[in-house]
Amino acid sequence: MPVYNIIQAVNDALRLEMRKNPRVVVLGEDVGRFGGVFRATTGLQEEFGKDRVMDTPLAEAGIIGTAIGMALYGLRPVAEIQFADFIFPAFDQIVNELAKFRYRSGGEYPAPMVIRTPYGGGIRGGHYHSQSPEALFAHTAGLKVIIPSNPYDAKGLLLTALRDEDPVMFLEPKRVYRAARGEVPEGEYTIPFGQAKIVREGQGLTVLCYGAMLHVVMEALEKQGAAEFDPEVIDLRSLVPLDTETILESVRKTGRVVIVHEAQKTCGFGAELSALIAEKALLHLEAPIVRVCGLDTPFPYTLEMEYLPSPERITKAIADTARF
Amino acid sequence: MSTAVPTPVARPSGLDQAPYQLIAPDGRCDAARIDACAVPAAQLLALYRGMLRIRLMDERLLTMQRQGRISFYGEARGQEAAVVGTAAALGPEDYIVPALREAGAALYRGLPLAAYIAQIFGNDHDLTRGRQMPCHPGSRAARYVTMSSCIGTQLPHATGMAMAAQQLRDGHVIAGYMGDGATSEGDFHVALNFAGVFRAPVVFVCQNNQWAISTPVSQQTATPTMAEKALAYGLPAVRCDGNDVLACYVAMRALVARARRGEGPQFLEALTYRVSAHSSSDDPSRYRDESVTAVWREARCPLVRFRAFLLGRGLLSPEGDSALREELDAEVRAVITAEESVAPPPLRSLIEDVFALVPPHLVEQLAEVAAALPQKPAH
């Protein structure tokens, strides 16, 4: 079985689906001839031509807006936004148009498509190459929000996204784009949305995380001694739809919860997870729910590793929660 | 004496030409020019019927809004020629991506009047299931995309649909509509730029009615025309008299044919005037000189003009015109009566169409709503 990084897994999924479904098209800035600034679309234009792999002008609202039009017309567009930080020129198109088209048209005009975008910090990118906007999209009814943490999931989830009937925000953790490597089966396979993965079973407490943070959590376990508290580590993989069953089952078992995400704390996805657990499993809790998140500041540059959840911060949160 | 200072590039002279017109406001025309357009009599009558139908419908619905029977209404009064003339030039399988005043275009190409009225009531017959305020129709069968209230957002969709049509090589053309105000939005520029770069078969139609709520076009842009914005993106542009339905039809027909032949995106600026208030929530006497409006409303009325033309050419008689009015008015009244008593959509529709399948958390949220609904008194 080949060993891929996340970029190669994404590329593989796109290539397979484009071979299978002639209606799948890719568009974005520098995705064609150059193969994307992170190389995720390398070789696609050579294989599928300029009609299906389109280098667009530099306008995110145009990329998403025209992709919506293609989806309304029956194509299956995959729009790449070069960095999640630059998605905001298209925010109106995503929130007011894409997310609402099926609903506002009474099902006359659904717009199934995929928006792929690298997100997250830890790559020395400062304010505008580091943000994690997932909660904004999870807050918007009508969008699915998917975040893989490894190559196997990236390929299987992207293939599902390309066949889904709804718009999918596919956020790729660029910090581990190349670092996360693993065996990826050749050929097609899909991973259903709404299924979290229990990465490590445990009895002591539940750790909820996704994307690049999974790797930081695992580092806390492996290098900082957090494993001694026997955490159950859950990689959510899919924020919308959310696997509430797996989350609640684990919480009922452990009674203790630590949530880790790199987006800022206030109104981050961790707030939603905390509320869910409070609503549905309050009486199982034996300790306050703890969130380890980015600070409520713009994303910094020099001190970014202090801003981001670190193995040390996570270990301390795990220890405090386990001992509470 | 030569100078080192550069001279700014000249504005193309074509932009200063009078807009394309075939029928003068009093109905007179150059018969040879009209004949050269080769528009069959049946088509001419269909244009008149389409315009008259929305005029009568708008009048009736605005009255109903005043009576409190519907919450809101936005008329297209005075713009019927631009709406119907351009829509009539499209093929049955071409798509319309509308802005806010093109409902008459949907009706012209076959959206049942009942569907339009049902949307206004937001009742159980509404194809779009009571999810938007009045005047937001949409239908796949009529190839009329369901609009949102957001100004300008539809224009990149029109370009994208045209890019898809080009890719699928189905020969269809997309018409993307906008008002003059929309040309200030980023989406307008993005849409024209992408269309130009990809040579997409889209025809943009700007209904320049000279107002965006209280903002006159002179405060919307420093350019004297909207057409020159299209030139900036490499689109051929035509300016036409938007109150001359035949000019709108013939101009649009030519642009649609060019787009269909693979000559890339096209732009039509139809010059007209918003003689009505912006909507039922607006009072234009607070911000504009209504004596100017009166000129457009009467002397430049597109229906008066085309009626005079048809009478002059012997294609319509005063009696025939009265009979047509009666027929259309009766149709509008009957449909309104039928739709007004239709029940609202079922509660369950609240959570449908968010996603292709209704997810469990929405079922749970709806159950909470349903459990606390006030009991309806038994009849």
Ligand SMILES: Cc1ncc(C[n+]2csc(CCOP(=O)(O)OP(=O)(O)O)c2C)c(N)n1
């Ligand atoms: C993005 C956005 N901003 C503001 C509004 C409020 N609004 C509704 S219609 C309108 C004016 C539109 O003018 P124009 O494009 O000329 O169309 P017209 O009403 O003249 O047909 C405004 C400001 C809106 N609907 N969407």
Ligand SMILES: [Mg+2]
């Ligand atoms: Mg206007």
